[in-house]
Amino acid sequence: MLLRSPRFAAEPAPPFELKGSLFTLTVLHLFQLDRVAIERHLAWKVKQAPSFFNNTPVVIDLEDLAEPPHKPDEMDFNGLYELLRGHGMAPVGVRNGSPELQAVARQAGLPLLPDNRSTGATRKPERSELAPIRSRIVNHPVRSGQQVYAPDGDLIVLGTVSAGAEVIADGNIHIYGALRGRALAGVKGDVETRIFCQSLEAELISIAGRYRISEQINLDPAERGKAMQVHLVDDRLVIDHLAR
Amino acid sequence: MWDGNLATVIVVTSGKGGVGKTTTSASFATGLAQRGYRTVVIDFDVGLRNLDLIMGCERRVVYDFINIINGEANLNQALIRDKRVENLHVLPASQTRDKEALTKEGVERVLNELRQNFEYIVCDSPAGIERGALMALYFADEALVVTNPEVSSVRDSDRILGILASRSRRAEQGEAPVKEHLVLARYAPERADRGDMLSVEDVLEILGIPLLGVIPESSTVLQSSNAGVPVILEDGSDAGAAYGDLVDRFLGKNLPHRFITTQKKGFLKRLFGGG
Numbered sequence: 425m426l427l428r429s430p431r432f433a434a435e436p437a438p439p440f441e442l443k444g445s446l447f448t449l450t451v452l453h454l455f456q457l458d459r460v461a462i463e464r465h466l467a468w469k470v471k472q473a474p475s476f477f478n479n480t481p482v483v484i485d486l487e488d489l490a491e492p493p494h495k496p497d498e499m500d501f502n503g504l505y506e507l508l509r510g511h512g513m514a515p516v517g518v519r520n521g522s523p524e525l526q527a528v529a530r531q532a533g534l535p536l537l538p539d540n541r542s543t544g545a546t547r548k549p550e551r552s553e554l555a556p557i558r559s560r561i562v563n564h565p566v567r568s569g570q571q572v573y574a575p576d577g578d579l580i581v582l583g584t585v586s587a588g589a590e591v592i593a594d595g596n597i598h599i600y601g602a603l604r605g606r607a608l609a610g611v612k613g614d615v616e617t618r619i620f621c622q623s624l625e626a627e628l629i630s631i632a633g634r635y636r637i638s639e640q641i642n643l644d645p646a647e648r649g650k651a652m653q654v655h656l657v658d659d660r661l662v663i664d665h666l667a668r
Numbered sequence: 669m670w671d672g673n674l675a676t677v678i679v680v681t682s683g684k685g686g687v688g689k690t691t692t693s694a695s696f697a698t699g700l701a702q703r704g705y706r707t708v709v710i711d712f713d714v715g716l717r718n719l720d721l722i723m724g725c726e727r728r729v730v731y732d733f734i735n736i737i738n739g740e741a742n743l744n745q746a747l748i749r750d751k752r753v754e755n756l757h758v759l760p761a762s763q764t765r766d767k768e769a770l771t772k773e774g775v776e777r778v779l780n781e782l783r784q785n786f787e788y789i790v791c792d793s794p795a796g797i798e799r800g801a802l803m804a805l806y807f808a809d810e811a812l813v814v815t816n817p818e819v820s821s822v823r824d825s826d827r828i829l830g831i832l833a834s835r836s837r838r839a840e841q842g843e844a845p846v847k848e849h850l851v852l853a854r855y856a857p858e859r860a861d862r863g864d865m866l867s868v869e870d871v872l873e874i875l876g877i878p879l880l881g882v883i884p885e886s887s888t889v890l891q892s893s894n895a896g897v898p899v900i901l902e903d904g905s906d907a908g909a910a911y912g913d914l915v916d917r918f919l920g921k922n923l924p925h926r927f928i929t930t931q932k933k934g935f936l937k938r939l940f941g942g943g
């Protein structure tokens with residue numbers, strides 16, 4: 425009878441659903457707690473790439489904090505939160521740090537995010553010497569709305585990667601055409617990986633989690649149509665001409 | 669004897685609406701029929717029904733595409749024979765029924781039956797990347813991708829090209845890919861020269877598929893659609909002449925592109941071959 429009652433018979437669809445999803449987030453590695461220094465550096469960063477700091481979600485990593493406060497509750501997460509918000513960042517949680525520090529962060533509304541070591545950028549993943557590295561070859565252009573991923577190896581695209589398209593590889597990415605969309609190499613954290621393309625007009629380039637968006641790439645228009653490579657030098661993305 | 673299996677299914681598609689798909693479908697199908705090929709043009713835009721207006725046969729619609737799919741009428745009852753051009757038939761869309769009626773099985777059945785009687789089957793796609801558009805392109809052997817010289821239109825065409833390459837029947841079955849042709853419609857050379865619009869060269873660089881035709885922006889298009897005459901039949905219309913060239917090129921003639929005057933050096937050579 426219960427199920428027949430109009431209330432249940434006409435039950436509407438549930439108002440929401442929970443699903444797991446993966447995100448690439450910016451991590452802010454906090455080295456010190458000097459508010460003035462943080463603010464000054466933030467202002468400088470925002471000036472470099474204003475559009476990047478547009479409600480950008482960030483995770484605050486506490487691992488490299490040189491001198492954590494002696495008493496964890498001296499840590500002013502609320503102040504830090506306001507500071508970051510004020511510069512166009514939206515802190516979503518913290519990572520690493522002592523359990524005490526994490527507890528204080530939680531009280532300030534910043535949950536603990538798991539430290540996903542497999543994406544740690546500075547570590548080189550181990551690769552069995554015997555396992556062959558597989559490449560994925562794409563024989564056609566990658567068009568807007570398409571995404572291609574090469575797990576465990578290199579991605580080779582025989583054509584253009586359009587604006588609005590995304591190519592991803594655990595290894596290197598080779599594009600025999602223009603790169604106009606997004607290219608993410610070494611997504612499992614291999615800092616030795618590179619991106620090669622015949623013309624760099626990308627919306628985003630990333631190696632092992634370090635990334636730049638189009639306006640941070642800032643290539644001289646005269647460089648259009650020239651073969652380029654992107655790689656990491658001392659943990660910074662570097663764009664070079666490909667030597668002939 | 670002509671073998672029904674040699675029928676070619678051509679989708680006219682774009683992603684974006686209002687770029688000239690229906691205008692192109694009508695003139696392209698008319699041009700093929702004028703040149704002696706048995707041609708049918710199908711309106712996949714269920715709910716809007718435009719093609720029959722532009723073809724000037726809206727008063728003769730009794731049954732439609734969905735009726736055939738649902739088995740409520742047979743093809744002979746629904747096909748409208750064009751009064752001006754021999755060999756040309758129109759299969760109109762339904763104005764009232766919902767798009768869910770366009771099932772893959774149903775569309776395939778109708779296309780297979782049409783293959784027995786026609787050499788060219790032209791599918792006028794609705795805008796977007798929803799069911800109607802996906803059904804219109806799914807069985808295609810070739811595609812006319814209609815683009816206007818503006819960034820958003822080109823981006824949508826790029827997306828449709830990706831779908832053709834990954835979600836068409838040919839892609840799913842691992843057959844030879846759908847043959848792609850670019851139709852650059854509503855082109856105004858002066859505006860491209862001024863930089864208000866993308867140039868032919870810009871669009872070709874982004875999409876990277878062969879250019880089948882450039883149709884100039886022309887007031888004769890609206891006039892002829894209002895009169896229910898495909899613009900290709902309009903003597904003295906520049907757009908009509910461009911569609912004529914486009915059909916000839918599709919059938920293998922090597923014709924230079926007209927209506928694209930531009931000053932850029934080296935560009936003409938690239939476009940007209942030799943490079």
Ligand SMILES: Nc1ncnc2c1ncn2[C@@H]1O[C@H](COP(=O)(O)OP(=O)(O)O)[C@@H](O)[C@H]1O
Nearest residue numbers: 685686687688689690691854884885886889890
């Ligand atoms: N070459 C052209 N010059 C001027 N107007 C055009 C041209 N091609 C199409 N149009 C106009 O654009 C509008 C949309 O065309 P239509 O063929 O219905 O586009 P779609 O089928 O892609 O939505 C119509 O009003 C049509 O008259």
Ligand SMILES: [Mg+2]
Nearest residue numbers: 689690713718
């Ligand atoms: Mg239309």
